[in-house]
Amino acid sequence: MDLSIGTPVDPTPAFIQDALRAAADSPGYPMTAGSIALRAAARRYLARVCGAVGADDPAALGVAPAIGLKEGVGLLPAYLGLGPDDLVVIPELAYPTYAVGAAFVGARVSMEWSADASVVWVNSPSNPTGAVMGVDELRAAVERARSIGALLVSDECYLEFSYGGAPPVSVLHPEVCGGSYEGIVAMHSLSKRSNLAGYRAGLFSGDPRAVAELVERRRHTGMIVPGPVQAAAVAALDDDEHVRDQRDRYAKRRETLRPALERAGFRIDASEAGLYLWATRGEPCEDTVAWLAERGILVALGSFYGPTGAQHVRIAMTATDERIDAAASRLS
Numbered sequence: 001m002d003l004s005i006g007t008p009v010d011p012t013p014a015f016i017q018d019a020l021r022a023a024a025d026s027p028g029y030p031m032t033a034g035s036i037a038l039r040a041a042a043r044r045y046l047a048r049v050c051g052a053v054g055a056d057d058p059a060a061l062g063v064a065p066a067i068g069l070k071e072g073v074g075l076l077p078a079y080l081g082l083g084p085d086d087l088v089v090i091p092e093l094a095y096p097t098y099a100v101g102a103a104f105v106g107a108r109v110s111m112e113w114s115a116d117a118s119v120v121w122v123n124s125p126s127n128p129t130g131a132v133m134g135v136d137e138l139r140a141a142v143e144r145a146r147s148i149g150a151l152l153v154s155d156e157c158y159l160e161f162s163y164g165g166a167p168p169v170s171v172l173h174p175e176v177c178g179g180s181y182e183g184i185v186a187m188h189s190l191s192k193r194s195n196l197a198g199y200r201a202g203l204f205s206g207d208p209r210a211v212a213e214l215v216e217r218r219r220h221t222g223m224i225v226p227g228p229v230q231a232a233a234v235a236a237l238d239d240d241e242h243v244r245d246q247r248d249r250y251a252k253r254r255e256t257l258r259p260a261l262e263r264a265g266f267r268i269d270a271s272e273a274g275l276y277l278w279a280t281r282g283e284p285c286e287d288t289v290a291w292l293a294e295r296g297i298l299v300a301l302g303s304f305y306g307p308t309g310a311q312h313v314r315i316a317m318t319a320t321d322e323r324i325d326a327a328a329s330r331l332s
Contacts, residue, residue, distance in 0.1 A: 001327040004298040006127070006275050006316045008195040010249060013242045016194060016235050023231035030227035032219040034065040038230045041237040042203050049160065049240070050170035050186070052205075053179050061172075061181050062211025064218075065225040065233065068200035069157050069189035072214075074101045076153065077119065079217045080210075082107045086118040093306040095127050095155065111306070113144065120145045123155040125168050125273035128305045128314040130158075132168050132272050138176045146183045151210060157189040160243050162273035163251050172205065181206045185214075192275060193243045194236040201225060201233045250275060253317045253324045260328035261315070269312070277315040278302070288313050295330045 034042070042063045047055040054060040066072035074097045077088060088102040092111050098121045102109045113120070122141055124133035133141075138154075145152035154171035162168055171177060172186050185206035191197035204211050218224075225233070236242075258268055258277060266279045281288050285302045292299055292313070300316075302309030317324065 001296060001319060001323045001330075002298045003316045003319055003323075003327065004300045004314075006192070006318045008192060008197050008318055009320055010195050010246065012195045012198075013236075013239075015239070016196065016232050016242075019235035020199070020228050020232040023228040026227035028227075030224055030230055032064075032224050033215045034063070034225070035227070035230050035234075037234050038065060038237075039063050041234040042205065045188075045203075045237040046170075046172060046186075046205055050156075051173040051175075052170070052181075053174045055172075059208060062204070062206060062208035064204045064211050064215045065230060066187070066202035066204055067223055067225055068191060068197070069155070069187055069202040070097060071200070071223065072187050072202055072204055073097045073155065074104070075223070076214070077101045077105045077107055079214045080119065080151070081213075081217075082118055084108070087114055087116055089113055089117045089120040089150070091121060091123055091126070091306075093126065093129055093302075093309050094121065094123065096304065098155075113148075115148050117145075117148060117150040120150045120152050121155065122152065122171070123157075125158040125162070126270070127155075127158065127274060128276055128300070128302065128309065128312075129269065129278040130271035130274040130276055131278075132162065132166060134166065135169050135173070135175050138169060138171055139178075142171065142177055142184060150183070151207070152184045154184065154186045156186055157192060158274035159188065160193050161247050161250060161275060163254060165272040168273055181208070183207055183210075185210050190233055190236050193246065195246065196232070196236060199229045199232055201229050201236070249321075250317050253319070253321065256324050256328050257315070257317060260331040264331040275317050277317070278312055279315055280312045282311060285310055285313050297327050297330060 046052040090098040190201040300314040302312030
């Protein structure tokens with residue numbers, strides 16, 4: 001049972017596949033900035049799901065597609081023109097690509113805030129822990145980044161997957177950003193919400209000047225979301241029902257896997273939202289990985305995400321019902 005990687009396994013909704021096929025005759029170059037239809041759908045999504053105020057005003061809120069969220073995360077420092085004189089602040093436990101993107105341009109990386117920071121990353125719900133930042137915590141981060149002149153970038157890949165706790169809030173929500181998108185960029189992915197990981201479709205949004213800079217540099221490097229994928233993204237962004245269905249699938253798998261882990265002696269920390277369980281047996285994570293591997297269950301080392309994860313493992317719920325049931329059975 002491979003629970004080490006968070007790759008979707010459930011079918012791409014049929015209506016999204018239909019939209020892709022309908023746009024298959026695509027002989028011309030698509031727009032780097034996104035088609036008019038895609039940008040309109042993205043603005044509707046940001047208003048509806050993220051609570052963005054004035055989302056229909058391009059002068060207030062910039063919007064552009066990304067070739068999946070990983071392209072946006074990994075190449076963001078390059079798109080912003082960062083270099084060795086710049087500092088990128090990342091969370092204590094974090095998706096490794098934040099640091100890889102900084103290394104790509106030779107920028108410095110720190111887990112501590114500094115007055116000379118150029119970019120500050122936040123991630124809620126968190127990968128790997130599933131922790132959710134509250135409105136007050138996010139607002140404080142936005143205000144602090146603005147006070148030092150840093151661009152705050154919010155990775156909101158798992159925003160729509162929560163399981164009964166306080167719902168995750170976007171950095172674009174007026175209670176967080178004060179109704180202004182100055183100095184902030186939010187990043188969203190269709191990979192998890194719509195099972196589109198194979199399509200590579202994501203979104204940049206936020207400060208219009210920052211988004212315009214991203215688009216301009218991506219234009220010159222050919223970083224363009226294919227036209228048929230843009231059409232499929234329009235269909236996906238305009239529908240919430242399929243996202244609720246997918247969230248229910250993950251909730252069911254979570255209800256199977258979590259108690260099985262707890263009965264086997266694990267403690268589950270955070271894990272309020274997202275697609276992972278952040279679990280520990282109070283031992284080095286390498287020992288936990290080996291213990292699970294003996295039972296045919298593969299998970300990710302917590303130390304891969306930062307030194308403070310040295311006694312945790314990340315366990316993905318992105319496996320079929322049959323595989324999750326089999327893992328729970330072996331744990332018992």
